[in-house]
Amino acid sequence: MKAGRKWRQLWLGLVMPVAAGLFARVTASGQTPASDAISREVSVFNYGMPSATTNAEAISHELSVFNYGMPSATSNAEAISREMSVFNFSVPLVATNVEAIAREVSVFNYGLPFVAVNTEAISREVSVFNFLVPSVATNLEAVSREVTVFNLGVVFVVTNSEAISRELSILNYGVPPVVFAIGSTNALGDEANQVPFALQTVLDLTNLSLTVQTDDSHLHILGVTPSSPEVVSMVLGTANSNGLPIAFTFNRAAIPTTNHVLAWLNFQGITNLDSAIVPLTITQFTATRGSGQGVPAATTNGQVMLIVRQPILALSGTPQFGITQHGLPGATYAIEAATNLAMPVWREVQRMLESGRVLTLTGFTNNAAQQFYRTEQVGP
Amino acid sequence: MKTQIKLHLSLAAGLAAFTSSLFAQLSIPSDGSDGALNITGNTVIDLSQAVTGNWTNNNSASAGQGIYDPSKWAVVFKYSSVNIQAGALVTFANHLTHAPVVWLISGDVTINGEVNLDGHNAGLNYTDAAEPGPGGFRGGTVGMSGFGPGGGYGGYPPHGYFSSLPYAYGNQQNVPLIGGSGDNYNGSDGGAGAILIAASGTININGSVHANSSSYYINSDYGQYYGSSGGAIRLISGQLTGIGSIAVSGADAGRFRLEATNAPGINLSLPGGVNPLTILASPFPLTLWPATNAPIVKVTTILNANANVTAPVDPKASLGAGQDDLAIATTDPVTIGLQTSNFPTNGTVNVYIKSLSAGQTVLTANCISGDSNSANWQLVTTLPVNHTVIQARAVFP
Numbered sequence: 001m002k003a004g005r006k007w008r009q010l011w012l013g014l015v016m017p018v019a020a021g022l023f024a025r026v027t028a029s030g031q032t033p034a035s036d037a038i039s040r041e042v043s044v045f046n047y048g049m050p051s052a053t054t055n056a057e058a059i060s061h062e063l064s065v066f067n068y069g070m071p072s073a074t075s076n077a078e079a080i081s082r083e084m085s086v087f088n089f090s091v092p093l094v095a096t097n098v099e100a101i102a103r104e105v106s107v108f109n110y111g112l113p114f115v116a117v118n119t120e121a122i123s124r125e126v127s128v129f130n131f132l133v134p135s136v137a138t139n140l141e142a143v144s145r146e147v148t149v150f151n152l153g154v155v156f157v158v159t160n161s162e163a164i165s166r167e168l169s170i171l172n173y174g175v176p177p178v179v180f181a182i183g184s185t186n187a188l189g190d191e192a193n194q195v196p197f198a199l200q201t202v203l204d205l206t207n208l209s210l211t212v213q214t215d216d217s218h219l220h221i222l223g224v225t226p227s228s229p230e231v232v233s234m235v236l237g238t239a240n241s242n243g244l245p246i247a248f249t250f251n252r253a254a255i256p257t258t259n260h261v262l263a264w265l266n267f268q269g270i271t272n273l274d275s276a277i278v279p280l281t282i283t284q285f286t287a288t289r290g291s292g293q294g295v296p297a298a299t300t301n302g303q304v305m306l307i308v309r310q311p312i313l314a315l316s317g318t319p320q321f322g323i324t325q326h327g328l329p330g331a332t333y334a335i336e337a338a339t340n341l342a343m344p345v346w347r348e349v350q351r352m353l354e355s356g357r358v359l360t361l362t363g364f365t366n367n368a369a370q371q372f373y374r375t376e377q378v379g380p
Numbered sequence: 381m382k383t384q385i386k387l388h389l390s391l392a393a394g395l396a397a398f399t400s401s402l403f404a405q406l407s408i409p410s411d412g413s414d415g416a417l418n419i420t421g422n423t424v425i426d427l428s429q430a431v432t433g434n435w436t437n438n439n440s441a442s443a444g445q446g447i448y449d450p451s452k453w454a455v456v457f458k459y460s461s462v463n464i465q466a467g468a469l470v471t472f473a474n475h476l477t478h479a480p481v482v483w484l485i486s487g488d489v490t491i492n493g494e495v496n497l498d499g500h501n502a503g504l505n506y507t508d509a510a511e512p513g514p515g516g517f518r519g520g521t522v523g524m525s526g527f528g529p530g531g532g533y534g535g536y537p538p539h540g541y542f543s544s545l546p547y548a549y550g551n552q553q554n555v556p557l558i559g560g561s562g563d564n565y566n567g568s569d570g571g572a573g574a575i576l577i578a579a580s581g582t583i584n585i586n587g588s589v590h591a592n593s594s595s596y597y598i599n600s601d602y603g604q605y606y607g608s609s610g611g612a613i614r615l616i617s618g619q620l621t622g623i624g625s626i627a628v629s630g631a632d633a634g635r636f637r638l639e640a641t642n643a644p645g646i647n648l649s650l651p652g653g654v655n656p657l658t659i660l661a662s663p664f665p666l667t668l669w670p671a672t673n674a675p676i677v678k679v680t681t682i683l684n685a686n687a688n689v690t691a692p693v694d695p696k697a698s699l700g701a702g703q704d705d706l707a708i709a710t711t712d713p714v715t716i717g718l719q720t721s722n723f724p725t726n727g728t729v730n731v732y733i734k735s736l737s738a739g740q741t742v743l744t745a746n747c748i749s750g751d752s753n754s755a756n757w758q759l760v761t762t763l764p765v766n767h768t769v770i771q772a773r774a775v776f777p
Contacts, residue, residue: 161723163675164529164549164558165772166453166477167517167697170682171704174711174765204702291702296687296709 177203177295178287182212182265182280182302186326186357190271192222195280195302199228200259203295204252207288210299212265213243213281218273218306222266230254231263243283252290269306275326277312278304307357311375316360323361325375327354332379335361339368351378406618406641406663408580410484412460413439414446417483419464419493427455427475427514435482448475450694452669454482454557454576455514461487462579466587468493472514472573476696480515480557480574480612482668488581489617491589491624499560499570499594499608506568509699513559513573513591513611520564525740527697528561528571529732529773530609530632540571540593541632542609549773550612552658554637556670560593560609560630569594572611572634578668583615583640585622585648593630610634610651616663618642625649639663673722677729677774681717682763686710699736699767711765718745718757718772725755727776736767745772 183195199208214221221244226234230250237245248262265280280302287297305312311327327333334351338344352359364373430448431439435456439447446457455475462485464470470493472481481497483489502510502519509527510519517528517540525531529549530541540561541547550558560571572591577583596607610630620640628634628651636651637658650659682689687708695705708714718729729745745757 161675161727161774161776162549162551163677163720163723163774164556165677165679165718165774166695167527167769167771168679168691168695168706169697169699169704170706170708170763170768170770172763172765172768173707173709176686176709177707289702291700293702293704293707295707298709 171293173296176298177201178205178208178297179259179299180208180210180262180282180285180287180297181300182282184280184302184304186305186307187267187269188307188328188357190269192266192268193304194225194264194266195304196227196261197224197263197265198259199255199262200257201255201287202257203287204290205230205250205255205287205295206252206290207247207249208262208286209245209247210285211237211243211245211283213279213283214267214304215276215278218270218276219278219304220268220270222268225264225266226262227264228256228260228262230256234263243281245284265302267304269304269308271308273308275308275310275312276306277314278306280304305358311354311377313373313375323364323373325352325354325359325361326357327359327375327377329354329356330380331377333359333375334378336374336376337364338372338374339370341372344372346374349373406580406616406666408484408486408578408616408666409436409668410458410460410486410578410580411438412458412486413443414457414459415443417444417457417459417462417464419468419470422469422471424471424473425481426473427479427481428473430455430475448477448479450477452482453477453479455479456482456484459483459485459487461485461581462489462491462577464491464493464495464587466492469496470494471496474511474514476698477694478512478514478516478518478697480559480576482557482576483578484668485577485579485581487579489577489579489583491583491585491587491622493587495575495587495589497559497573497575497589497591497611497613499562499572499592499611501570501594502568508568510562510568510570510594512562512570512608515557515574516559516571516591516608516611517562519562519568519570519594519608520734521568521736523738524564524736525734526562526564526569526571526608527734527769527771528559528609529771530561531563531571531732531734531740540569540607540609540630542571542611542630542634544632550635552635552637553667554612554614554635555667556674557612557614559591559611560628560632560634563593563596563606563608563631565606567595569596569608571608572628572630574612574614576614576616576668578616580618582619582621583617585615585620585624585626588625588627589613589615590625590627590629591634592627596629596631605631607631612636615639616666616668619644620660621646623647623649627651637661675723675774675776676721677723677772678719679716679731679770679772680719682706682708682714683717684710684712684714686712687714697769699769704767708763711762713760713762715758715760716745716770718759720750720755720757720774721753723755723774724752724776725750727774729757729772729774731759732771732773733761733763734769734771735764737764738766 178201181198185193185195187193224246231248232251233249235247282299282301285297285299287295289295305326307326311325311333314324316322316324331354334348336346337349338346430446431442432448435447435449435452446455448455497513499513499516500511509521512518517531520526526540530547540563542560557574557576559574562571563569572593591611591613593608593610598605608630609632610628611634613626613628613636616639619642626636626648628636638660643660679691687710689706692705725747731743731745733741743759743761745759747755747757749756
């Protein structure tokens, strides 16, 4: 208690002067008698009950607390420090009067130090959506990507069928502009002979070609001899089963416009067979103009009356019912006639001397619907 | 009419611009082996110098001369670019077959000058058929009708038809490419030619491209048209621009067609009166040639006892001395044989016979065998003793 009294006196001793100064303006208004000793006014502030509290109370600063829900029930203490910024001045300040003022450091005390005994790692977050139905599809389906289509309206839709041909030009000469003929003749035995190739045209031919077919067993073709100035060159091909190919190249400016002999076909008879009418047939005839145009032609085949031993009768047509006889010169022949060949009754109608190689028989008159003739050598 | 065209154009151009990004880039099949065509002055392109072959061949060895492809009946140039300067005029000397012109360009085309495919005129003192523009048909000589499926006069019809009834032929797609028909009225008038210009890049026309009749006029008293017909112009490009002009005029108008993926600011002066108008269309799918299953008709043979000739694969229809495709010598009737492919046998095959000494005769052939894939047709007639040109047109229905 003494101690408490002393404390109050001291407290008053300290407080009173201060209080006199503090409250002088409030209290300095009293009057005092002369004999009196009147103390200075002392203001006293009564605080009432001394601040001796039996119930201690302290109110802390506000503290924000985030409730993480379940406490981190862990037996291991964990502490995470607050971020701390550090500025490095690099060169230390050297001063004679050492004074150092620490930078302010904010410290957040999480309380328990971060002392972890067990290592822990936390994975990145992964979002998971539960589709519930597992991706087991029983039906197959595919959906294509979208494709944009713009229709400009006019399209290639042709509803009508139409075709137009190329133009084709044709020149119709009316009559053949080229006339070509192989001559005819007769030949005795194995003598060499020739027939002409006759040509007539007014066109600018540059090429003419043909193939001559004949009876190789009776006639042997020896060659072709050009005889007209338009022939620049001539090529004899190789004779084969189709005949003998012959090709002429012309100087179109030198072609006579009249019918003329272009060339001669040379041949020789073969005598180990009977007499025969040997054809000289034209095939594969072409005549070409300077432009390359092929032109139509009229062609006439030739023949060779090859007399080995037997005579040959042939219709001449001129005069009517005319007959030509090809035989051996100097021989005498009897001409006989019959009206049928089934049961023929031959009768001699003429007997004539073959003065040349060809004898023309005239004066026959047919008395039946048909009449047949034959000839027979009767001398010498 | 012009206003309508411009409205049409602006709409189409807008649509095309809007949709250009939707399309793949246009790729014209050109290897550029004919080089770059740079025209600075008046120039005649001689189509007769073209090498005969497949148009897809590399033409570096004959660069600039083009390739004549008989199977396409076209002289094809594969340029890397085309530039025709202002004031320069490009004309053509015909190929022997009178085939049309095709320019395939891997790059851009700029036409500030003039491309002329007009037909020619022989005037009154003529003995030879007036030449057409490339791809067109000749005018007739004295007493002879104009050539081509719509060829006129020498009697009737009065002018060379192309796009109007009753003798209209071809189609608005201009596939196959074909020009105008000739005429023979107060002179021989060749039909206008035909050209396809297809560029992977831009076609910019500030000059002119025209395939006009050599001459034509209107008889106002009777409302009749005289003269040859206009030709065909087809443009295909990735981008089409310009303020130039295109013309296909004639007694009967020709055809033109513009195809582009994009046409910004286009303001071409285009012909009116063309039936049908084909202003702007998509070039996709790209169609340069007739499809493999397109109808075909050919004149194949002339036969009788004295005549037995087969038409060449690539006829030229020349009328010069010794230049005819075929020569016969007969005054008897002949059988004209024809062949169709991809054409119905109940269709109509008309045969136009135009002789130098007479007008035009049109006869209908009869199908004698085959089916729509391939069929044989024939007709019997007497051909005059003179030069005659035969052409067939198969049409269904």
